[in-house]
Amino acid sequence: MLQLNRRNFLKSAAATALLAGTGLPALAQGEKLKVGVIHMGAISDTGWEYFQAQAWRALQAEFPDQVEVTVLENIAQIQDCERLFRQLSTQGHQLIFGTTFSQYASLKKLAPTLPNSHFECCAGIDAGDNLGVFEGKHHEGTYLTGIAAGRMTKSNVLGWVGAFPVPQVIYSLNAFLLGARSVNPDVVLKVVWANAWVDPAKEKDAVAALVAQGADVISGSPNTPVQGLAAEEKGVWSIGSTGDFSAYVKKAQLVSFELDWSAAHIEAAKGVLAGTWEPTNRWRGLGDGGFVKMTTSSPDLPAEVAAEMATAEAAIIAGTLNPFAGPIKDQAGAEKVVAGAVLPDEEIKGMTWLVEGVQGTLPSA
Amino acid sequence: MSQFLPILLATLIAGTPLVYAALGELITERAGVLNMGVEGMMVTGAVVAFAVALTTGNLWLGVLAAMVAAGILSLLFSVLAITFRANQVAVGLAMTIFGTSLGSYLGKPFVGMALVLDPSQAAGGFAQLPLVGLIFSAIHPLVWLSWILFAAVWYFLSRTRAGLALRAVGESPTSAHAIGYPVVRIRYLATLFGGAMAGVAGAYMSTVYASLWTEGLIAGRGWIAVALVVFATWRPERCFAGAYLFGGATMAQLFAQSAGIGVPSELMSALPYLATIVVLVLISRDAALMRLSVPASLGKPFDPQG
Numbered sequence: 026m027l028q029l030n031r032r033n034f035l036k037s038a039a040a041t042a043l044l045a046g047t048g049l050p051a052l053a054q055g056e057k058l059k060v061g062v063i064h065m066g067a068i069s070d071t072g073w074e075y076f077q078a079q080a081w082r083a084l085q086a087e088f089p090d091q092v093e094v095t096v097l098e099n100i101a102q103i104q105d106c107e108r109l110f111r112q113l114s115t116q117g118h119q120l121i122f123g124t125t126f127s128q129y130a131s132l133k134k135l136a137p138t139l140p141n142s143h144f145e146c147c148a149g150i151d152a153g154d155n156l157g158v159f160e161g162k163h164h165e166g167t168y169l170t171g172i173a174a175g176r177m178t179k180s181n182v183l184g185w186v187g188a189f190p191v192p193q194v195i196y197s198l199n200a201f202l203l204g205a206r207s208v209n210p211d212v213v214l215k216v217v218w219a220n221a222w223v224d225p226a227k228e229k230d231a232v233a234a235l236v237a238q239g240a241d242v243i244s245g246s247p248n249t250p251v252q253g254l255a256a257e258e259k260g261v262w263s264i265g266s267t268g269d270f271s272a273y274v275k276k277a278q279l280v281s282f283e284l285d286w287s288a289a290h291i292e293a294a295k296g297v298l299a300g301t302w303e304p305t306n307r308w309r310g311l312g313d314g315g316f317v318k319m320t321t322s323s324p325d326l327p328a329e330v331a332a333e334m335a336t337a338e339a340a341i342i343a344g345t346l347n348p349f350a351g352p353i354k355d356q357a358g359a360e361k362v363v364a365g366a367v368l369p370d371e372e373i374k375g376m377t378w379l380v381e382g383v384q385g386t387l388p389s390a
Numbered sequence: 391m392s393q394f395l396p397i398l399l400a401t402l403i404a405g406t407p408l409v410y411a412a413l414g415e416l417i418t419e420r421a422g423v424l425n426m427g428v429e430g431m432m433v434t435g436a437v438v439a440f441a442v443a444l445t446t447g448n449l450w451l452g453v454l455a456a457m458v459a460a461g462i463l464s465l466l467f468s469v470l471a472i473t474f475r476a477n478q479v480a481v482g483l484a485m486t487i488f489g490t491s492l493g494s495y496l497g498k499p500f501v502g503m504a505l506v507l508d509p510s511q512a513a514g515g516f517a518q519l520p521l522v523g524l525i526f527s528a529i530h531p532l533v534w535l536s537w538i539l540f541a542a543v544w545y546f547l548s549r550t551r552a553g554l555a556l557r558a559v560g561e562s563p564t565s566a567h568a569i570g571y572p573v574v575r576i577r578y579l580a581t582l583f584g585g586a587m588a589g590v591a592g593a594y595m596s597t598v599y600a601s602l603w604t605e606g607l608i609a610g611r612g613w614i615a616v617a618l619v620v621f622a623t624w625r626p627e628r629c630f631a632g633a634y635l636f637g638g639a640t641m642a643q644l645f646a647q648s649a650g651i652g653v654p655s656e657l658m659s660a661l662p663y664l665a666t667i668v669v670l671v672l673i674s675r676d677a678a679l680m681r682l683s684v685p686a687s688l689g690k691p692f693d694p695q696g
Contacts, residue, residue, distance in 0.1 A: 067494060067605055099494075100394050184648070217647045223606035226599050227640065230400055234644040237396040249604045250502055273504040273602070384650050 031366065032117045046299070057072045057093040058298055060084065060290075061113035061121040061142075063106055064098040065128065071179040072223075072268055073100070075125040076284045077147060082292055083287035088271060092294055107131045114139040120297045122290065123147065134158050141301045143302050145293050147286060148193075150374075152304040159289040162310030163193060163235035163267065164200030164373065165341050166282035166317045167244070169334050170264045171204025173322070174242040175212050176330045177262055178205075184233040184240030186252055188222050194246045196376045201244055202383055208333065215240055216385030236261055242279065253278050269320040280322040280334070288314040312342040349373055350375040352383040397638070397645050402533055403599060405637030407432075407591040409536040411615035412622070412629050413543050414587025419619055421580035422687035426482025427467055428588045429612025430489020431460040432625035435592025440603040444505050449597055453532070456593035457586040464585020468578045475691035486612070497603045505601045520568065532594050539587075544626045547582040556580060560685035563692040570674055573692055588612065617666040623673060624682035636662040 060081065068078045081094050095118060102108050106128055113121050123132050123146035136144040138157035149158030174183050183205060185198045202214040215238055217231040232243055232255035243256045244264035253274030256263035263274060265281025289307060292314075296302030309315045319338060322331060340346035351362035355378045362368050379387065411428055418425045435456035443452030450656060469482040528656055548554040556576055558566040563573045595611070596603050622628035643658035657664075673679045 067498075215648050215650070217644055218655050219644075220656055221606075221609060223604070224609040225604055225607050226404075226595060226603065226611075227644075228611065229600055230404060230641060231644050231648075233396065234641070234648040237645065238648040240648075249602070250504065251600055251602060251604070254504055254601060270502075273502055314557055385647060386652050388655055 031203040058091055058294060059118040060094045060294060061118035062096050063100050063109055064124050065100055068098050077286060080286035080290040087291050097173055103127060103131055107135060110135055114142040118142055119296055128183055143297055150305040155304060157304045159307040160286045161316035162308060163197040164348050165310030167197045167201040167266060169319060170244060170280050170282060170340055171201040172208050172334050172337055173326060173330055174264060175205030175209035177279060178212060178242050179339055180239045180241045181211045182239040183212060184235030184243045185214055185216045186244045186245030187218045190218060192374060192376045202380055203348055206382060214383045218382055218388055225249045228252050229255040232256055248385035250274055271321045278323060279326060281320045283318050283320050284316055285318045286316060300348050311338055328335045355379060356381060356383060397641055400641040401634055401638040404641050405634035406536050406671050407594050407611055408615055408618060408633035408637055409630060410587045411612060412618040412633055413539055413626060414584035414622060415615055415619050416626060416629050417543060418580050418584030419688055420560045420624060420685055421556050421577050422685050422688040423577050423581050424478045425581055425584055426479055426616060427485025428615050429608060430486035431585050431588035432592035432608045432612040433464050433465055433493035434489045435460040435589030436596035436607055437493040437603055439593030440505060440596040441500055443597045444503060449507050452597050453590055453593045456589035460585045460589025461582055462480060464581050468581045472577050475693060478689050479659035494605055500603045502604060530598055532598055532655060540626060540630045544606060547626060560687055563687050567694060573589060574694060593609060614662045617662055621666040621669045624685060
């Protein structure tokens with residue numbers, strides 16, 4: 026990784042600004058493809074940004090001699106992101122990654138105006154002019170972890186700590202319960218909203234509240250190992266959702282899945298190197314080249330449950346099992362998906378309702 | 391009613407950092423100094439305490455280190471705001487930005503590490519005693535030490551000569567100076583105490599409450615403490631009760647959600663700030679009330695040569 030400080034950055038920016046041509050020039054022999062990544066948070070946060078960083082690390086490992094990655098982290102203000110996206114482009118970075126949904130609107134606006142670079146945004150909604158987007162099907166991961174939860178619960182009460190009620194979190198927790206109910210129809214899921222992306226202390230309190238209500242398997246949308254540690258303290262199971270926290274949660278982590286964006290970065294770089302890059306809309310779950318990866322499972326997970334999960338995983342990859350296949354009712358008992366149908370992707374991405382068996386409300390927007 | 395005990399315990403746990411930070415800030419403000427750097431001092435304290443407790447395995451060394459680290463920040467604040475009489479609000483905000491960034495920087499190597507301390511170790515030799523050992527295991531020593539702190543602060547302000555001197559400095563530094571009180575030194579000590587308590591609050595957050603360090607751990611609790619002092623109209627007993635009120639509000643809404651009782655959780659999250667605004671409006675409406683509550687020289691620099 027290039028060591029960047031402001032002075033060097035500005036110097037080289039000025040130099041490359043002079044050299045910048047129009048259109049994507051083909052790389053000269055021996056010249057490296059310059060890739061730029063802007064993180065809005067700190068990479069060390071063990072959560073979202075960390076997995077984004079794992080992706081460009083994988084890209085570097087894949088093309089050690091052909092790719093050079095420039096990384097900027099902790100650019101919290103979107104205005105600064107915009108300025109730096111422009112700067113990276115004028116510096117000759119031909120492939121530039123945004124790491125969060127918060128950068129999507131800016132990139133949508135900027136990408137058409139910066140034809141010297143191609144842009145990719147993680148968690149963006151839709152591909153645009155010169156902008157590709159990629160996002161993981163979190164619900165494929167939570168459906169599988171739900172199977173483990175449904176089998177392991179003794180109280181038939183599961184708990185979910187939600188950050189904010191955005192569609193991504195809503196479809197994750199819905200699929201979690203659907204997975205659990207696929208093996209144990211009596212299970213209910215209690216949901217508590219923390220109303221914060223990162224507030225570890227509040228996450229811990231939310232776990233305590235759920236356990237007090239009888240929940241004995243806790244999952245959620247955490248960005249820290251706190252939920253797992255809190256569950257361990259209370260003597261209940263926790264599930265690593267979008268992150269494997271077994272390094273910290275020594276005993277209580279039942280299973281986990283991770284987000285793996287390596288394929289997104291590597292494919293985009295290959296496209297740019299070959300001159301075939303197109304703005305695409307990649308929404309992938311499990312399987313080869315996918316963005317969702319089942320990681321660890323506890324030694325206490327019975328073999329037959331692991332086998333059940335593996336069977337379901339194979340079926341999801343083969344396309345014979347869809348977590349949102351009907352019949353599915355919402356909390357009020359209204360049929361949302363009829364038997365034999367599956368919920369279209371667009372409706373999953375924009376989900377604003379909870380499935381039957383979820384106990385909790387969506388904070389009114 | 392089986393719900394009640396977990397909520398009560400959770401409230402104690404959630405209120406404790408606010409008790410430390412707000413009582414510290416209360417002493418600072420009663421001396422006429424407005425320190426808005428509490429949030430930053432808490433972040434720095436949290437990281438330092440976590441790092442020290444993790445490497446030494448001793449909670450109390452961590453707490454001590456946090457007091458020193460946050461104390462250094464408040465010393466820096468004092469030099470700028472008391473000695474050089476810079477604008478206290480600006481310096482305080484700078485301290486929050488500095489302390490938060492310093493915390494992120496120092497904390498990088500420790501992100502996500504779990505701190506496992508033997509709970510009996512916090513109690514030292516007391517754990518061996520029959521009844522005391524039981525109390526120690528149920529309620530963390532840092533929790534009941536905050537009660538002792540409250541009693542001490544209350545006694546100091548209302549029953550001691552030194553407390554009277556501190557209040558005099560906050561109300562009218564010119565008069566206090568005229569009758570021979572060392573105004574600048576008293577303000578330094580009050581700010582140092584406030585900083586050290588913010589350090590303890592941070593230490594509690596990282597070593598006891600969450601038992602890990604990650605960015606965003608303090609999540610605005612320093613600001614809630616500053617708001618709490620205003621909410622309490624600069625009175626220790628109201629401050630103490632308010633800490634549990636604000637801590638309890640968060641807990642109650644989490645428990646209500648999990649029990650399926652519909653409460654607007656976003657509103658509850660904003661409650662401390664809303665309550666403070668209401669109190670401010672109430673005391674501002676009445677000039678007499680305002681005079682009774684706000685230390686008259688709050689935020690105003692004092693020049694001993696002036």
